[in-house]
Amino acid sequence: xxxxxxxxxxxxxxxxxxxxxxxxxxxxxxxxxxxxxxxxxxxxxxxxxxxxxxxxxxxxxxxxxxxxxxxxxxxxxxxxxxxxxxxxxxxxxxxxxxxxxxxxxxxxxxxxxxxxxxxxxxxxxxxxxxxxxxxxxxxxxxxxxxxxxxxxxxxxxxxxxxxxxxxxxxxxxxxxxxxxxxxxxxxxxxxxxxxxxxxxxxxxxxxxxxxxxxxxxxxxxxxxxxxxxxxxxxxxxxxx
Numbered sequence: 001x002x003x004x005x006x007x008x009x010x011x012x013x014x015x016x017x018x019x020x021x022x023x024x025x026x027x028x029x030x031x032x033x034x035x036x037x038x039x040x041x042x043x044x045x046x047x048x049x050x051x052x053x054x055x056x057x058x059x060x061x062x063x064x065x066x067x068x069x070x071x072x073x074x075x076x077x078x079x080x081x082x083x084x085x086x087x088x089x090x091x092x093x094x095x096x097x098x099x100x101x102x103x104x105x106x107x108x109x110x111x112x113x114x115x116x117x118x119x120x121x122x123x124x125x126x127x128x129x130x131x132x133x134x135x136x137x138x139x140x141x142x143x144x145x146x147x148x149x150x151x152x153x154x155x156x157x158x159x160x161x162x163x164x165x166x167x168x169x170x171x172x173x174x175x176x177x178x179x180x181x182x183x184x185x186x187x188x189x190x191x192x193x194x195x196x197x198x199x200x201x202x203x204x205x206x207x208x209x210x211x212x213x214x215x216x217x218x219x220x221x222x223x224x225x226x227x228x229x230x231x232x233x234x235x236x237x238x239x240x
Contacts, residue, residue, distance in 0.1 A: 001205075006212035010198055012069065016190035017046045018109040019232045020136065024182055025053040025108070031178040031236040032132040037103040041126060043092045044110030048074030048085070054106065055083040062102075064090040092119070099125045107135040109232070115158060116165060120172035120237075127239040133174060136182065136234045139165060145229035152222050153230065162233045174237035182232040192220050 001009070011017055038060045042051040045063035047070045055061045055078070063085055065071055071087050078085040090096055092107070093114050105126055111119040116137055123133060138153075140161045145153075153159045166176050199213050199220075 001209045001212075003208065003212045003215075006205075006209045007216075010195060010213075010216060013073075014191065014194050014198075016049055017070075019138075019182060019187050019191055020049070020108050021183075021186045021190065022049065022053050024136075024180075024186055024234065025050045026057070028134050028136075028180065028234045028236055029054065029057055031180070031234075032104060032134050035103045035132060036128050036130045039102045040104040040106060041095075041097070041102045043095070043105060043107040043123070044113065045074060045087075046070050046108075046110075048077060048087070050106060050108050051085055051087075052077060052081065052083060054104075055085050056081070059104065060084075062086040062088060062097075064088050064092070064095065066091055093122070095123075095126065097126055100128045102126050103128055103131045105131070105133045107133075109136050109138075111135045111137055112156065112158065117168050117172070120169055120174070124173055124239055129240060131239050132177070133237040133239065134234065136232050137165060138230060138232050140229065141181065141231045142229055146226050148222060149226045149229040152219070159230075162235075165233070165235060169235060169237050174239055176235065177238055178234075178236040180234040180236075182234060184227060186232065187223055187227075192223060196220050 040054050040059040040061045042061060042063040045051050045065045048063055051061050051063040051074060063074055066089060071089060075087050105123050162179055169176050199217050202213055205213055
């Protein structure tokens with residue numbers, strides 16, 4: 001099994017596919033209110049945990065991703081909860097919606113895939129004046145992170161602190177309403193703890209799979225030993 005296959009085997013059907021929680025989603029939504037209307041777009045929705053929370057809060061949600069198994073999982077969850085979420089396959093880099101289509105654009109943990117600055121610029125047009133953009137992104141939480149953390153995050157050269165992202169948001173035409181550092185529990189309860197259990201239970205991996213498992217375990221161990229070096233921040237922005 002190659003690294004990509006091992007990744008999807010590890011991550012498929014985890015309680016959550018990244019750092020976050022339903023409580024954090026609800027809290028960030030409250031910070032974004034009042035909204036001009038109820039139309040929301042969840043970009044890179046994954047299996048749809050945030051989309052479900054937004055829909056339960058009364059928003060008319062369109063959720064997009066490029067990974068069809070995630071979309072199927074969200075369709076099933078939405079049907080089970082009787083939530084009318086429009087689930088569509090689309091790339092965050094080329095969203096097929098006219099200008100001013102949404103009152104809220106949402107993206108938990110995915111904006112880095114196209115670059116946060118590029119996302120800020122590209123998604124601005126989708127919002128009506130007064131609409132909100134809410135996203136989460138990882139960044140430094142200390143001016144002197146450990147060598148171990150710097151080495152790991154060297155693969156993400158855009159890594160910066162929250163102040164730099166706030167400045168970028170202002171330059172892209174947004175008012176920053178709030179920032180919130182996600183709690184440590186958002187890393188563990190529905191993400192790293194279940195992922196670690198899956199790694200530990202993997203039966204007799206071949207050499208390539210064992211290397212992929214070790215990489216995932218190293219990420220978990222880094223967080224365990226250096227939690228003060230970096231974190232996920234929620235950004236709540238208003239388009240004017």
